[in-house]
Amino acid sequence: MTKKLDLLDIQGNVIRAYGRFGYPVARYVCLNVRDGAKGREFVGSISKKVTTAVEWGDGPGKMKQPDWTINISFTYQGLKDLGVPTSSLIGFSPEFVSGMKARRDILGDDGPSSPQHWDPIWQRNRETRENDVHILVSINALAGQGLDWLKTAEKNRDQAYKWFQGEVDKTKGGVVILDGHLGDNGEQFKYQDAKIVLDNGKPTSKEHFGYTDGISDPVFEGVPYDENRVKGRGKQIPGGKWAPLATGEFLLGHVDEAMEYPPSPEPVLLSRNGTYMVYRKLHENVATFDRYLEEQGSKFPGGKELLAAKFVGRWRDNGAPLVKAPDAESKAKYDAQFAAADEQGKDDLLSDFTYDDDMSGGKCPFSSHIRRINPRASLEMIHEEAGFTPLGAFLSLFLPPSWLGMFKKAGDKPGSLKVSKGAFNTPGALSDRRRLLRRGLPYGEVKDRTRDDGNHGIIIMMVNADINRQFEFVQQQWINYGNDFKAGNDKEIILGNHSLDDKFPSKAVLQVDPNSDQAPFLLSDIPRLVETRGGEYFFIPSITALHMIARGVVDPT
Amino acid sequence: MSNIAGKAYAMNVITPIRSYLTWVNKLIFWAAVKVPGVLTGLVTLSLIHYARWVIIPKDKFPHLDPSQPKENLNYNYMLFFSNFNGSWDQYVDSFTFAIPGGLDLFWKWNIRYSKSVALTPFHDYIRYNQLETIHYYNAYPLAASNDVKSAKTVKSSLIQFEKDTQTVSDEEFLKLYNGLLRGLQHDLGDMYPTPIVTMSAYQVERRQKWHEGKLAEAGENHGK
Numbered sequence: 001m002t003k004k005l006d007l008l009d010i011q012g013n014v015i016r017a018y019g020r021f022g023y024p025v026a027r028y029v030c031l032n033v034r035d036g037a038k039g040r041e042f043v044g045s046i047s048k049k050v051t052t053a054v055e056w057g058d059g060p061g062k063m064k065q066p067d068w069t070i071n072i073s074f075t076y077q078g079l080k081d082l083g084v085p086t087s088s089l090i091g092f093s094p095e096f097v098s099g100m101k102a103r104r105d106i107l108g109d110d111g112p113s114s115p116q117h118w119d120p121i122w123q124r125n126r127e128t129r130e131n132d133v134h135i136l137v138s139i140n141a142l143a144g145q146g147l148d149w150l151k152t153a154e155k156n157r158d159q160a161y162k163w164f165q166g167e168v169d170k171t172k173g174g175v176v177i178l179d180g181h182l183g184d185n186g187e188q189f190k191y192q193d194a195k196i197v198l199d200n201g202k203p204t205s206k207e208h209f210g211y212t213d214g215i216s217d218p219v220f221e222g223v224p225y226d227e228n229r230v231k232g233r234g235k236q237i238p239g240g241k242w243a244p245l246a247t248g249e250f251l252l253g254h255v256d257e258a259m260e261y262p263p264s265p266e267p268v269l270l271s272r273n274g275t276y277m278v279y280r281k282l283h284e285n286v287a288t289f290d291r292y293l294e295e296q297g298s299k300f301p302g303g304k305e306l307l308a309a310k311f312v313g314r315w316r317d318n319g320a321p322l323v324k325a326p327d328a329e330s331k332a333k334y335d336a337q338f339a340a341a342d343e344q345g346k347d348d349l350l351s352d353f354t355y356d357d358d359m360s361g362g363k364c365p366f367s368s369h370i371r372r373i374n375p376r377a378s379l380e381m382i383h384e385e386a387g388f389t390p391l392g393a394f395l396s397l398f399l400p401p402s403w404l405g406m407f408k409k410a411g412d413k414p415g416s417l418k419v420s421k422g423a424f425n426t427p428g429a430l431s432d433r434r435r436l437l438r439r440g441l442p443y444g445e446v447k448d449r450t451r452d453d454g455n456h457g458i459i460i461m462m463v464n465a466d467i468n469r470q471f472e473f474v475q476q477q478w479i480n481y482g483n484d485f486k487a488g489n490d491k492e493i494i495l496g497n498h499s500l501d502d503k504f505p506s507k508a509v510l511q512v513d514p515n516s517d518q519a520p521f522l523l524s525d526i527p528r529l530v531e532t533r534g535g536e537y538f539f540i541p542s543i544t545a546l547h548m549i550a551r552g553v554v555d556p557t
Numbered sequence: 558m559s560n561i562a563g564k565a566y567a568m569n570v571i572t573p574i575r576s577y578l579t580w581v582n583k584l585i586f587w588a589a590v591k592v593p594g595v596l597t598g599l600v601t602l603s604l605i606h607y608a609r610w611v612i613i614p615k616d617k618f619p620h621l622d623p624s625q626p627k628e629n630l631n632y633n634y635m636l637f638f639s640n641f642n643g644s645w646d647q648y649v650d651s652f653t654f655a656i657p658g659g660l661d662l663f664w665k666w667n668i669r670y671s672k673s674v675a676l677t678p679f680h681d682y683i684r685y686n687q688l689e690t691i692h693y694y695n696a697y698p699l700a701a702s703n704d705v706k707s708a709k710t711v712k713s714s715l716i717q718f719e720k721d722t723q724t725v726s727d728e729e730f731l732k733l734y735n736g737l738l739r740g741l742q743h744d745l746g747d748m749y750p751t752p753i754v755t756m757s758a759y760q761v762e763r764r765q766k767w768h769e770g771k772l773a774e775a776g777e778n779h780g781k
């Protein structure tokens with residue numbers, strides 16, 4: 001990597017998924033600005049403590065890893081009420097201006113995911129000025145060593161929150177913390193807490209359905225501490241190799257994969273090193289998930305755990321990708337290899353894979369979570385019918401077809417797809433512009449696995465330079481629709497807004513090896529496994545931009 | 558008026574080209590369909606129903622009635638006509654992400670062509686030269702081009718299966734049946750309306766009506 005980013009100017013949550021760096025708990029707080037001037041002062045005092053992306057450790061240009069981190073982002077209304085001038089505001093993207101609720105038809109937030117079922121804070125947002133979410137502050141807290149690791153983290157969080165509350169109090173009502181994040185028993189909180197899932201008090205990297213999470217995350221140019229992580233996380237280039245994605249896919253003011261600067265508000269100082277973030281609270285229907293998995297698993301030839309892996313594309317226990325471990329036998333081998341590998345070896349085993357040897361989906365189905373959300377190079381696919389070979393096609397310009405029998409090819413096996421070699425400019429051309437950085441943590445605890453209700457799921461925060469081109473596209477075209485995957489209207493299994501109408505039940509096809517004698521498994525009557533409970537689009541400014549907002553000096557003229 | 562009918566989008570783009578360069582473009586068009594591999598990228602992009610490029614000489618524009626004023630054109634024009642699935646952005650972006658070289662090959666000789674990368678100037682070029690569709694008829698509004706292809710595959714496979722299984726044993730039938738499904742494993746997607754690609758009030762309302770089963774009253778609720 002030759003490019004070096006100005007890490008001191010970029011907020012830390014853009015570059016780091018804090019969970020991976022030893023921060024098991026988080027608190028998200030939403031604020032409403034009642035008085036612009038006091039609001040700006042508040043932003044100024046927070047910005048002094050805002051966690052940057054600077055490297056942690058000893059030595060020049062590095063700093064000690066903090067006990068807690070704090071990051072801040074803004075909605076469109078927030079920026080407006082903090083006095084960012086119209087001439088700058090008009091440069092923000094239309095989706096950001098409209099907000100998540102107004103985009104529900106695009107996102108497929110219908111039925112139990114529709115805004116009337118969102119947490120009160122997100123329902124009230126953008127209805128009246130007093131209840132608008134203007135600012136989102138996120139706090140992440142570092143775990144301690146030894147048995148008290150979690151208590152220490154919670155102490156760190158409480159300390160951070162106390163400091164933060166003090167800053168809010170200083171505004172004397174100029175900025176208020178909004179209520180309305182639903183808790184375990186329907187009570188409303190002034191914050192959304194999130195925490196890694198525990199197993200008998202021990203930390204795990206699981207989410208509530210039991211999958212190992214937090215493995216894949218795009219790697220892009222200019223981040224010094226990601227150099228060993230590019231395989232499987234960057235973009236796929238010819239020869240099964242990987243390169244970091246262009247910085248402009250995730251940060252404004254940098255050149256993107258289309259070799260231009262992403263559309264951004266002016267002046268450049270306001271947008272450069274800033275980016276957009278999609279915040280979503282997603283409820284997980286664990287009882288329905290368990291029941292459905294049990295019911296289908298009893299019919300599925302490979303058994304329940306393999307079926308669970310087919311839903312996501314990775315095995316639940318250790319995240320082994322299906323393309324590397326497609327059945328129980330290969331999984332056992334993979335596990336042995338995994339146990340023997342060092343840190344880097346483990347990471348490569350988890351992350352370094354392509355779909356090139358699984359173009360028909362016999363290992364990792366086309367409707368699984370990770371294949372739909374990051375198809376890597378697999379959309380460069382084709383099924384060739386019988387016909388002339390390239391040479392035959394050329395000769396057929398001059399010679400009658402009946403002479404050309406030896407220049408005919410049989411066509412691909414029914415049910416198979418293969419790489420359409422060289423068809424696209426780069427193998428991952430259709431994926432590279434749809435990538436998302438994932439931040440956030442699970443929230444809540446599952447107290448009773450036989451019930452869907454309660455308060456548990458994932459707070460997911462997706463960072464991208466263009467909400468419409470990246471997040472909304474993936475959500476709409478790849479999660480809730482399947483045409484790019486030759487799957488018609490079949491949806492992604494875990495996240496799809498599956499039909500609630502018995503007459504039109506959702507289904508998915510789990511492909512098999514076209515050379516085998518098996519039949520594909522038809523996953524029928526897929527229920528809604530995940531429901532939206534709220535969310536919004538935010539802008540994460542650079543440190544420079546934060547200072548400018550705080551001083552009221554944003555001015556494109 | 559809308560460029561969208563069901564799952565398909567109709568795009569017409571008309572761009573000027575210097576008369577003395579027209580033959581180059583014609584040669585390229587001719588070669589593109591003959592020389593294997595040139596159109597592989599286009600074919601691999603499965604969202605396209607149909608695409609056609611035509612050169613209209615400056616004196617060949619339709620003159621329908623003597624009362625229509627005669628225009629005096631400086632250039633020949635290249636008409637690009639395409640029907641595809643998805644949104645304008647998805648289509649134009651897929652083109653530039655996947656086959657920028659192919660686009661440049663076809664448009665290079667056109668006046669003020671921006672090249673397909675970077676994206677924004679290319680977007681601007683297409684938007685500026687795009688003609689809005691005034692009337693758009695779509696025989697199968699619920700079908701994407703993949704759905705049509707799949708339906709044809711399913712139909713012919715079923716007919717063949719029926720023939721092959723007239724006299725076979727139970728075991729043989731099961732084997733052939735599994736083979737049938739396996740052969741069709743990329744052709745069994747459901748067919749319902751797409752997620753809406755525009756937030757125009759018209760499209761949003763239609764979608765709501767579809768959910769409520771009320772489009773049928775207008776004779777439009779396909780299959781519901």
Ligand code: HEM
Nearest residue numbers: 207211212213214215216282312314370373374436458530
């Ligand atoms: C409750 C909801 C969700 C669950 C249970 C879930 C679970 C998972 C799991 C288990 C993985 C595999 C582990 C890994 O590769 O890190 C994963 C990967 C991923 N998820 Fe999700 N996820 C959820 C929601 C979402 C949403 C809403 C999005 C974005 C629209 C998303 C985007 C991704 C991405 C980009 C990856 C990495 C794929 C890759 O690069 O191969 N997830 N998720």
